[in-house]
Amino acid sequence: MFNPEDCSLKAALNFDKKDELAKFQEKFHFPKTQNAQKPLYFCGHSLGLMPKQTAAAIEEINEAWKTFAVDGHFHSAWPWVSSHESLSASLSRLVVAKESEVVAMNTLTVNLHLLLVSFYKPKKNKFKILIENNTFPSDKYAVDSHARLHGFEPKECVVELKPREGEMIVREEDIFSQIEDLGDSLALVMLGNCNYLSGQKFNMKAITEHAHRFEAMVGFNLAHGAGNIDLKLHEWKVDFATWCTYKYINSGPGGMAGIFIHEKHHLDKSLNRFEGWWGHNKKERFKMAPVFDPIPTAEAWQLYQVLRKKEIISLATWNFYLRQN
Numbered sequence: 364m365f366n367p368e369d370c371s372l373k374a375a376l377n378f379d380k381k382d383e384l385a386k387f388q389e390k391f392h393f394p395k396t397q398n399a400q401k402p403l404y405f406c407g408h409s410l411g412l413m414p415k416q417t418a419a420a421i422e423e424i425n426e427a428w429k430t431f432a433v434d435g436h437f438h439s440a441w442p443w444v445s446s447h448e449s450l451s452a453s454l455s456r457l458v459v460a461k462e463s464e465v466v467a468m469n470t471l472t473v474n475l476h477l478l479l480v481s482f483y484k485p486k487k488n489k490f491k492i493l494i495e496n497n498t499f500p501s502d503k504y505a506v507d508s509h510a511r512l513h514g515f516e517p518k519e520c521v522v523e524l525k526p527r528e529g530e531m532i533v534r535e536e537d538i539f540s541q542i543e544d545l546g547d548s549l550a551l552v553m554l555g556n557c558n559y560l561s562g563q564k565f566n567m568k569a570i571t572e573h574a575h576r577f578e579a580m581v582g583f584n585l586a587h588g589a590g591n592i593d594l595k596l597h598e599w600k601v602d603f604a605t606w607c608t609y610k611y612i613n614s615g616p617g618g619m620a621g622i623f624i625h626e627k628h629h630l631d632k633s634l635n636r637f638e639g640w641w642g643h644n645k646k647e648r649f650k651m652a653p654v655f656d657p658i659p660t661a662e663a664w665q666l667y668q669v670l671r672k673k674e675i676i677s678l679a680t681w682n683f684y685l686r687q688n
């Protein structure tokens with residue numbers, strides 16, 4: 364129950380005292396303020412604080428580049444050729460999925476597009492996309508552009524959930540009835556798992572089950588969920604998801620994103636996919652064959668060697684903290 368007294372400064376300081384993770388404050392740089400006091404930082408949903416470990420991690424990568432040049436792909440302390448693989452264990456813990464179902468790649472909006480290529484497969488009578496009201500703009504632009512790509516008018520294709528008059532959040536029963544109303548015309552449900560404006564947390568398991576009854580695909584944008592709330596993507600049978608790491612996960616500005624693709628889709632040849640050499644069978648990759656032979660995991664969606672350096676480092680730092688705990 365909401366208790367207004369919990370909002371007092373005194374209550375906040377008390378919560379802080381009891382917080383098991385409070386000791387982690389020490390591990391981050393806080394921005395400098397004019398009066399030199401340590402500020403209260405409430406922007407973790409836009410960009411997390413910089414871990415103190417980051418500078419040393421960057422230095423380590425630079426040293427390896429300097430020392431090994433191209434051989435750094437294979438011989439540095441953290442061989443770059445497989446560096447995304449070293450992130451899969453912590454990504455899979457974060458969203459509770461199998462390691463084969465997650466991969467670190469690109470940025471969130473790029474991933475949304477790549478996933479829509481695979482999971483939005485409209486047909487003449489099954490083409491509607493259900494999204495939140497007040498989506499983050501990028502999400503709306505992405506689904507609208509995919510509707511157009513397939514020859515549909517976004518207005519007739521993209522349906523927004525709406526709260527009732529005078530209410531801030533969408534009632535759960537209204538989400539279910541909206542899915543039922545769309546019925547067989549529904550091709551895809553794509554929601555955040557926390558709406559970025561209202562903070563509404565959606566019941567992902569129930570929504571997924573409900574939409575699957577109508578054979579719609581279900582994907583989630585976890586920008587405000589990954590690193591923030593408990594997730595069980597595999598068990599809930601979510602079809603796909605993607606998230607950024609620079610909000611609740613403290614990677615750097617422009618930091619690398621992650622994707623989840625449920626294993627039931629890994630070998631499905633009927634899915635469209637934009638393909639590149641980094642998704643090709645690893646044993647044969649450097650034979651440079653002309654025909655794509657996909658890795659039988661979410662890695663088949665990966666297009667390039669993960670790493671712009673800055674991104675590895677941010678995630679490495681984060682991975683390091685998770686491993687410590």
Ligand SMILES: *Cc1c(COP(=O)(O)O)cnc(C)c1O
Nearest residue numbers: 470471472499501559584586607
């Ligand atoms: C932050 C955020 C984005 C931004 O995506 P980028 O590609 O990382 O810029 C998209 N959608 C939601 C819901 C977000 O919160």
